[in-house]
Amino acid sequence: MTSTRQLFTQNNLRCTTQRIALFDTLCACKSHPTAEELFGMVKPAMNSLSLATVYNTLDALCEAGLAKKLPTSKGTCRYDADMSEHLHVRFQDTGEIRDVPMDLSRKLLDHLPKGVLIEIERDLGIHIDGINIQLSGRKANGIS
Amino acid sequence: MTSTRQLFTQNNLRCTTQRIALFDTLCACKSHPTAEELFGMVKPAMNSLSLATVYNTLDALCEAGLAKKLPTSKGTCRYDADMSEHLHVRFQDTGEIRDVPMDLSRKLLDHLPKGVLIEIERDLGIHIDGINIQLSGRKANGIS
DNA sequence: GTACGTGCAAAATGTTTGCATCATT
């Protein structure tokens, strides 16, 4: 089991109390909080915490490859510390983002035709670094 | 050939000079401009145009299903009047978004396993309304 | 004529920055 401190050290990140608390909270979080939401979660346990630190930390984590910034249509960005390739569902009403479970994500990602991706790279003269799939969803009607 | 006026009328949108100019410009646009960029394109030909109107119009167009707001990781939103299902490439350095040509988009979308999508709907208790695929790309090194 | 859109300026939101202080290495 790798501790957060080890992980940070391996990635040249200083182990400050704030960063560790923020990262651990983000990891424990099923939702994909905005900076403000994450701030709200950690602040009670760390009264001196500043919102600027949350932004700085999230930037540093993304930079180091320990978190991902998720694109959203609303004005706010959301963050995800689960770096495994997986899909997201974005709820149209709330803007909330949820994970598609690993096994289902894999099933879908494994079915992507690699040949087409290579064609796209050639056609556009680009190199593809990542694939981001977001499903737009709403809670199904009827018995939930 | 459907004129913009017809299209607007069919969708219960008032045909104001501003809306028509904005929509036509957005349609003619290969890039996926931000509100500000679109404003910059139309303003010269329509000096009275206000940025608030651009935002209002883009909202109305999205609401009516004539345009789409594209999620981005940067702070700004981008807009697309091409409502056919197609993929996007997001350039990591500039934040710019470009279309993957229709035929290649189709090839990839047609290969998505429908069964897995249904499994996802069942598993999460949701209804999937749309699939948004963004490739992260950078210009390929070497001979372009 | 009425309902709705526009333009303007001001406000609300989300994020970044500069700088003095403090903690980690």
Added chain:
DNA sequence: AATGATGCAAACATTTTGCACGTAC
């Protein structure tokens, strides 16, 4: 001790809002 992170407030960028006026229906 030196480097880099924090906290604060102010700056900045983007989007939304309120209201008087104008335009489409």
